[in-house]
Amino acid sequence: MNNLAVMPVIVPALAGVVGLFWWRCGTARRVAFALVGLAQLVLALVLVDSARTHGPAVLGVGGWAAPYGIAIIVDRLSAIMLTLGAITALASMLYGFAQQPVRFEHPLRLPLVQFLVAGISLSFATADLFNLFVAFEVMLIASYALLTLEADDRDVKHALPYLTVNLVGGALFLGAAGLAYGLFGTLNFAGIAARAVEMSGDPRVMAWAVLLLTVFAIKAGVFPLYYWLPNAYPILPAPVAALYSGMLTKVGVYVLLRACGTLLPHDLTGLHAALAWLAGLTMILGVLGAVSRNFIRGILSFHILSQIGFMVLAIGFFTEYAVAAAVFYIVHHIIVKSSLFMAGGVVGVLNRSDDLDRSANLWRTMPVVGLLFLLPALSLAGLPPLSGFWGKYMIVVEGVRQGQWVLVVLSLVASVLTLFSMLKIWNTSFWAEDPSVPVRRDDGRWRGMAAVTGGMVVLSLAIGLGAAPFMDLAFETAREVLDQEGYVRLVLGAAGEAVAAP
Amino acid sequence: MLIETCILVGLLVAVAVYLILQPGFVRILFGFVLLSNAINLLVLLASGEPRGRKVPIVGDAVGGLPPVDPLPQALVLTAIVIGFGVIAYLVVLLYRTFLDQGTADAEELFADAPGREPAAPKAPTQEAGR
Numbered sequence: 001m002n003n004l005a006v007m008p009v010i011v012p013a014l015a016g017v018v019g020l021f022w023w024r025c026g027t028a029r030r031v032a033f034a035l036v037g038l039a040q041l042v043l044a045l046v047l048v049d050s051a052r053t054h055g056p057a058v059l060g061v062g063g064w065a066a067p068y069g070i071a072i073i074v075d076r077l078s079a080i081m082l083t084l085g086a087i088t089a090l091a092s093m094l095y096g097f098a099q100q101p102v103r104f105e106h107p108l109r110l111p112l113v114q115f116l117v118a119g120i121s122l123s124f125a126t127a128d129l130f131n132l133f134v135a136f137e138v139m140l141i142a143s144y145a146l147l148t149l150e151a152d153d154r155d156v157k158h159a160l161p162y163l164t165v166n167l168v169g170g171a172l173f174l175g176a177a178g179l180a181y182g183l184f185g186t187l188n189f190a191g192i193a194a195r196a197v198e199m200s201g202d203p204r205v206m207a208w209a210v211l212l213l214t215v216f217a218i219k220a221g222v223f224p225l226y227y228w229l230p231n232a233y234p235i236l237p238a239p240v241a242a243l244y245s246g247m248l249t250k251v252g253v254y255v256l257l258r259a260c261g262t263l264l265p266h267d268l269t270g271l272h273a274a275l276a277w278l279a280g281l282t283m284i285l286g287v288l289g290a291v292s293r294n295f296i297r298g299i300l301s302f303h304i305l306s307q308i309g310f311m312v313l314a315i316g317f318f319t320e321y322a323v324a325a326a327v328f329y330i331v332h333h334i335i336v337k338s339s340l341f342m343a344g345g346v347v348g349v350l351n352r353s354d355d356l357d358r359s360a361n362l363w364r365t366m367p368v369v370g371l372l373f374l375l376p377a378l379s380l381a382g383l384p385p386l387s388g389f390w391g392k393y394m395i396v397v398e399g400v401r402q403g404q405w406v407l408v409v410l411s412l413v414a415s416v417l418t419l420f421s422m423l424k425i426w427n428t429s430f431w432a433e434d435p436s437v438p439v440r441r442d443d444g445r446w447r448g449m450a451a452v453t454g455g456m457v458v459l460s461l462a463i464g465l466g467a468a469p470f471m472d473l474a475f476e477t478a479r480e481v482l483d484q485e486g487y488v489r490l491v492l493g494a495a496g497e498a499v500a501a502p
Numbered sequence: 503m504l505i506e507t508c509i510l511v512g513l514l515v516a517v518a519v520y521l522i523l524q525p526g527f528v529r530i531l532f533g534f535v536l537l538s539n540a541i542n543l544l545v546l547l548a549s550g551e552p553r554g555r556k557v558p559i560v561g562d563a564v565g566g567l568p569p570v571d572p573l574p575q576a577l578v579l580t581a582i583v584i585g586f587g588v589i590a591y592l593v594v595l596l597y598r599t600f601l602d603q604g605t606a607d608a609e610e611l612f613a614d615a616p617g618r619e620p621a622a623p624k625a626p627t628q629e630a631g632r
Contacts, residue, residue, distance in 0.1 A: 156599060181545075
């Protein structure tokens with residue numbers, strides 16, 4: 001059973017390699033990749049179930065036990081993230097199939113998406129700091145390639161800032177990993193956690209923690225390290241943008257949560273407070289950026305940042321309730337954000353542009369598409385009973401409980417501004433009537449694209465309307481993430497047994 | 503040995519930071535090359551003082567000396583390979599940008615309406631029709 005823990009990494013990596021050799025694009029290739037995506041989803045769901053019933057799956061790679069070898073651990077949080085990654089990747093592939101006729105497909109896109117998923121999955125599954133660095137690099141190299149693969153000559157320059165910031169982030173992460181080995185004598189999460197608790201109060205631990213969290217904040221796009229994101233994402237083709245917007249920054253949020261919950265001592269309250277304040281600034285500046293943009297993908301890209309702020313704010317509050325809110329928010333956000341990018345892509349096909357000046361008439365001619373945009377947009381703004389409401393409600397409640405009035409007000413203002421910028425899209429692209437703007441209903445691609453978007457919207461509605469089971473899972477996950485002693489016992493204890501067994 | 507390496511790392515990082523803060527992307531590239539070397543040295547530092555220790559090869563007995571910690575060396579090896587691949591990619595991307603735009607200077611590249619709709623005229627038809 002434990003060997004299953006590494007399969008979410010192996011399956012996409014193998015599929016990517018096979019895809020490189022299976023160069024000719026065709027329907028058979030598409031079906032094969034879709035089946036691989038489906039297999040990943042099933043695998044991830046099995047892992048969620050096993051993490052809930054049997055506890056986390058622990059695997060020492062190559063039979064090397066935990067303190068010496070690389071450990072792969074899939075607990076509830078990892079399994080949830082793996083599931084979300086699989087859902088987004090599958091939806092993004094299907095959406096891409098609908099958007100692009102097979103004869104125009106770039107043969108590298110699907111293998112690169114698989115490599116990206118392999119890197120993302122490894123980041124979620126690994127329990128070793130250096131292995132996490134490698135996972136990040138696998139993910140980033142695939143993301144650089146995808147970013148520039150189909151960008152045209154005018155746009156490709158926007159990849160340079162993305163690349164530069166992430167390269168520096170990668171170098172800092174490598175430094176943090178080396179320092180961790182020097183400080184703690186191990187790279188295993190559990191080993192570091194155990195040593196860091198013993199060394200609690202040592203200023204070197206604090207300095208190292210700041211370095212590590214800086215790296216993860218770059219990845220997550222937290223203020224003031226976010227400017228690489230909102231200009232880079234709009235140059236992506238819509239299906240890949242949906243995958244990026246859903247998953248890439250959320251890997252950063254996941255490692256932030258993992259670092260605060262599992263790796264670092266829990267008494268670094270100053271660090272948590274700093275994180276919360278930076279999150280507040282991210283929230284408000286991200287949404288102001290969104291208000292300033294005038295095309296759908298640009299607005300949505302800035303919203304990613306603003307939403308990251310909410311999740312990091314919850315991590316910064318750092319109580320079981322707040323972490324549960326963060327987990328629920330991540331689940332909600334990944335689905336909703338991807339579906340919004342997909343809906344934006346449908347607008348782009350129907351109006352031939354997603355620039356707000358050149359897009360109109362959609363509500364009158366295509367009410368279905370209007371609903372596909374409106375529901376996730378309202379959910380993103382946090383209107384009850386949609387999925388965005390519950391996460392925001394819990395974060396605000398926790399803020400009030402801790403007396404952080406400024407942060408509470410900032411988050412509410414950010415929500416109102418989110419609603420405002422969503423209504424800006426709604427008022428022009430959907431509500432406004434402009435006879436000079438054509439609606440290309442004859443372009444049959446929108447049906448398939450809208451169908452995939454609809455699937456994601458239904459999922460997000462299900463999360464919002466049937467929130468109770470998701471909330472239970474979020475609370476279980478929060479308890480598990482914050483149970484540092486249990487984690488150490490699980491990994492190093494399990495390692496002891498593995499050593500004893502012949 | 504450790505102190506000297508520390509000073510070298512500090513020096514390299516200082517130069518790298520200076521170069522990365524320059525507007526030209528070619529300088530940023532060189533800055534990154536220096537930075538990754540500095541970080542590699544930093545990771546190597548984690549194996550501790552190498553004097554009085556033997557190379558970490560099994561069966562290689564040099565007067566019963568203890569071996570140096572081999573793990574940071576393995577980490578650095580991995581990091582060098584990754585860094586090399588990324589630098590190669592960055593060079594090619596810079597070359598393409600330079601061919602398209604005739605400049606690799608950030609201020610000139612992003613002079614037109616900073617941060618505004620990079621891809622607005624590109625309708626998805628072109629995307630599909632490539």
